Amino acid sequence: MAVRISGVDIPISKRGLIGLTCLYGIGRSLSKIILHSVGIDESKKVKNWSDDDISKIRKYISNNVKIEGELRSDIQINIKRLMDIGCYIGTRHRKGLPLRGQKTKNNCRTRKGRKKTVANKKKVTK
Numbered sequence: 146m147a148v149r150i151s152g153v154d155i156p157i158s159k160r161g162l163i164g165l166t167c168l169y170g171i172g173r174s175l176s177k178i179i180l181h182s183v184g185i186d187e188s189k190k191v192k193n194w195s196d197d198d199i200s201k202i203r204k205y206i207s208n209n210v211k212i213e214g215e216l217r218s219d220i221q222i223n224i225k226r227l228m229d230i231g232c233y234i235g236t237r238h239r240k241g242l243p244l245r246g247q248k249t250k251n252n253c254r255t256r257k258g259r260k261k262t263v264a265n266k267k268k269v270t271k
Contacts, residue, residue, distance in 0.1 A: 148164075148191055148194065148199055150165075150168060150199075150202065150203055150206060151168060151203075151206065151207075151212055151213050152213065153167060153168055153169075153213065154167075155167055155168075155191050156191065157190070157191045157192040158190070158191070158192065159190065159191055160187065160188055160189070160190055160191070161176075161180055161185060161186070161187060161188075161189050161190070161191055161194065162176050162177060162180060162187040162188070163176075164191040165179060165180070165202075168206075168212050168213060169212060169213050169216060169217065170210065170211060170212040170213065170216040171206075171210065171212060175210065179202060179205055179206065179210070180202075182205060183198070183201040183202055183205050184201075185198050185201075185202070224238055241256055241257060241258070242256055242257065243256050
């Protein structure tokens with residue numbers, strides 16, 4: 146029996162606190178808040194959740210938390226807005242450079258991509 150919330154399978158062998166973190170937008174602290182508000186023990190394994198528990202969690206998440214596709218689209222809209230208004234972070238997004246003040250001389254290969262080798266200028270022969 147797989148537990149499915151918002152189109153994502155929650156691993157049944159894990160504790161509820163960890164299992165909910167498989168959803169994009171839910172970390173440990175938010176998972177703890179969700180389980181506390183619906184009245185489920187954090188250490189209870191997902192396979193031991195009853196159908197009533199699962200429906201409570203689904204209802205709470207759908208009413209109170211942005212997750213998965215809705216959250217991803219909101220983030221993309223915010224990035225596009227920053228790029229449109231031309232602020233510093235928006236221009237860094239546009240150029241594909243780090244956003245938060247990191248040095249770029251040696252590192253930041255994750256943002257810049259693979260190294261692009263630049264050829265030397267050729268000397269003019271006489």
